[in-house]
Amino acid sequence: MKRKIMVFDTTLRDGEQVPGAKLNLHQKIEIAQQLKRLNVDIIEAGFPASSAGDFQAVQEIARSVGNSVSITALARAVKSDIDAVYESIKLAQNPLIHVVLGTSNIHVEKKFNRSKEAVMQMGVDAVKYAKTLLPQVQYSTEDASRSDFEYLWETIEAVVKAGATMINVPDTVGYAVPEEFGELIRKINERLKNLDDRVILSVHCHNDLGLATANTLSAIKNGAEKVECTINGLGERAGNASLEEVVMGLKVRENYFNGYTNINTTELHRTSRLVSHLTGLDVQVNKAITGENAFAHSSGIHQDGLLKDKQVYEIMSPEEVGADSMELILTARSGRHAFKNAVEKMGFDTSDAEDFEELFAKFLTLADAKKEVYDHDVFYLVTNHGTVEQSSKQLYELESFQVVSNDLYPTATVKLNKGSESMKGSAVGDGPIDALYSAIKTLVGLEIQLKDYKINSLSRGMEAVGRVNIRVEYQGKIYSGRAMDTDIIKASANAFLNGINGILLDLVKD
Numbered sequence: 001m002k003r004k005i006m007v008f009d010t011t012l013r014d015g016e017q018v019p020g021a022k023l024n025l026h027q028k029i030e031i032a033q034q035l036k037r038l039n040v041d042i043i044e045a046g047f048p049a050s051s052a053g054d055f056q057a058v059q060e061i062a063r064s065v066g067n068s069v070s071i072t073a074l075a076r077a078v079k080s081d082i083d084a085v086y087e088s089i090k091l092a093q094n095p096l097i098h099v100v101l102g103t104s105n106i107h108v109e110k111k112f113n114r115s116k117e118a119v120m121q122m123g124v125d126a127v128k129y130a131k132t133l134l135p136q137v138q139y140s141t142e143d144a145s146r147s148d149f150e151y152l153w154e155t156i157e158a159v160v161k162a163g164a165t166m167i168n169v170p171d172t173v174g175y176a177v178p179e180e181f182g183e184l185i186r187k188i189n190e191r192l193k194n195l196d197d198r199v200i201l202s203v204h205c206h207n208d209l210g211l212a213t214a215n216t217l218s219a220i221k222n223g224a225e226k227v228e229c230t231i232n233g234l235g236e237r238a239g240n241a242s243l244e245e246v247v248m249g250l251k252v253r254e255n256y257f258n259g260y261t262n263i264n265t266t267e268l269h270r271t272s273r274l275v276s277h278l279t280g281l282d283v284q285v286n287k288a289i290t291g292e293n294a295f296a297h298s299s300g301i302h303q304d305g306l307l308k309d310k311q312v313y314e315i316m317s318p319e320e321v322g323a324d325s326m327e328l329i330l331t332a333r334s335g336r337h338a339f340k341n342a343v344e345k346m347g348f349d350t351s352d353a354e355d356f357e358e359l360f361a362k363f364l365t366l367a368d369a370k371k372e373v374y375d376h377d378v379f380y381l382v383t384n385h386g387t388v389e390q391s392s393k394q395l396y397e398l399e400s401f402q403v404v405s406n407d408l409y410p411t412a413t414v415k416l417n418k419g420s421e422s423m424k425g426s427a428v429g430d431g432p433i434d435a436l437y438s439a440i441k442t443l444v445g446l447e448i449q450l451k452d453y454k455i456n457s458l459s460r461g462m463e464a465v466g467r468v469n470i471r472v473e474y475q476g477k478i479y480s481g482r483a484m485d486t487d488i489i490k491a492s493a494n495a496f497l498n499g500i501n502g503i504l505l506d507l508v509k510d
């Protein structure tokens with residue numbers, strides 16, 4: 001029979017330990033509510049002893065979200081920490097106290113400077129105390145993967161006897177490798193079976209060597225029943241095992257792992273975007289499951305294969321994780337099949353082979369120049385087929401610009417070309433980009449509203465390329481534009497013009 005694997009989300013505790021990821025009370029509640037929709041089994045809401053603000057956030061989450069999902073929070077093996085956890089989560093329907101204490105020689109000697117017996121006793125006392133408050137107590141043997149096995153086991157045995165109901169085995173510094181970590185879990189699981197008390201065996205892996213997901217899956221294969229993860233893999237240093245990767249790994253390879261989770265996978269993408277938006281931490285474009293390119297296919301051979309059958313290059317569907325449907329990005333590396341598919345999707349006929357070859361050649365020229373070809377570009381190519389040069393006169397191009405940023409009158413001057421026509425305009429704005437977009441709008445003369453503006457750095461260092469994505473509204477319809485440049489002001493102008501050209505091509509169509 002397949003085993004149910006419990007999912008414990010620690011985005012709001014380990015994830016929030018990330019520099020720059022600080023969330024306010026409302027943002028934490030919003031994320032907790034989304035985690036509930038995702039259907040995680042346990043939410044670790046924070047570390048209430050750390051500050052009054054964190055205490056309040058955990059308390060609010062327990063009160064408002066904890067009526068259908070188990071809520072926990074972290075404590076050191078310190079009475080006042082355990083009290084803070086209890087006081088903040090006691091209103092949840094299924095509260096769980098989480099106590100952590102190191103078991104490795106490094107922690108015992110360097111961090112606590114006590115004997116192994118004394119540290120173990122601290123853990124036992126902490127569990128005994130927590131049990132006087134709540135029936136459910138999880139004990140984490142911090143740095144388990146670098147611990148001496150017999151001491152680790154003695155600690156587990158002692159805290160289970162003291163009343164711990166879940167044993168969590170962390171690879172705190174991301175040191176373990178999958179085979180070895182799986183073996184550790186198998187050994188602990190074997191010994192747990194001989195105890196009188198029934199406890200849940202859990203793992204918590206970090207990604208310092210990029211192995212957090214692999215180690216977590218290996219632990220499941222070897223008997224772990226519960227996994228601790230975070231959305232987008234956020235967490236200390238290189239982060240924790242990413243929830244979306246572990247869950248989909250288990251789902252796609254369900255027969256291999258002989259297990260399943262109760263996660264509503266169609267909420268994964270939305271959850272990832274919400275966490276990214278609220279923490280301000282971008283998801284890397286090639287991140288498994290939730291990265292922007294996770295379901296984008298850009299090379300001709302792949303696109304051809306996918307169009308013949310999705311299974312050729314797809315192991316899960318984007319719909320399954322709540323992402324937009326399969327995206328074929330047209331570039332100069334695309335082939336005839338993908339281009340034909342895009343043209344036909346717009347309702348055009350491609351049966352004239354000679355005509356199609358000519359169109360394809362023009363597409364390659366455009367793709368070499370533009371790098372990425374959007375639907376409106378394809379539309380433009382097809383509708384102006386034969387008169388491409390003439391029709392390009394309808395589109396705007398940036399010739400030059402000057403932007404002055406100050407706190408009095410941010411000003412911009414732009415020079416645009418539209419075919420042989422050249423035009424120049426200036427405007428002031430609330431800031432440099434606002435001034436730039438106002439100057440462009442005065443020249444273009446369309447009633448456009450900027451709905452979204454996003455800038456990302458695609459690399460680091462002096463030569464970093466900025467990518468600007470914008471969305472504009474014109475006559476109730478949304479158009480998007482995108483551009484990249486090492487000069488972010490230029491990228492901003494070109495992204496805006498890209499959106500405007502999309503509008504113009506739509507007007508030609510109508």
Ligand SMILES: CC(=O)SCCNC(=O)CCNC(=O)[C@H](O)C(C)(C)COP(=O)(O)OP(=O)(O)OC[C@H]1O[C@@H](n2cnc3c(N)ncnc32)[C@H](O)[C@@H]1OP(=O)(O)O
Pocket residue numbers: 014017047049050051074075076077078100101102111112142172236
């Ligand atoms: C692997 C993990 O992710 S563990 C969780 C990490 N999360 C956090 O640290 C949450 C944020 N932390 C905080 O707000 C603070 O560090 C607090 C409130 C926990 C403690 O603050 P302070 O009392 O000022 O102590 P500080 O952080 O400087 O030092 C930690 C102390 O806790 C002790 N300690 C560390 N881990 C544990 C533990 N698991 N159990 C008991 N004591 C512990 C240390 O030995 C040290 O004590 P010492 O002063 O006797 O040497």
Ligand SMILES: CC(C)C(=O)C(=O)O
Pocket residue numbers: 014074100140142143168170171172173204206
């Ligand atoms: C609190 C524990 C589980 C932890 O975060 C770790 O060891 O990494």
Ligand SMILES: [Mn+2]
Pocket residue numbers: 014170172204206235236240
């Ligand atoms: Mn951790």
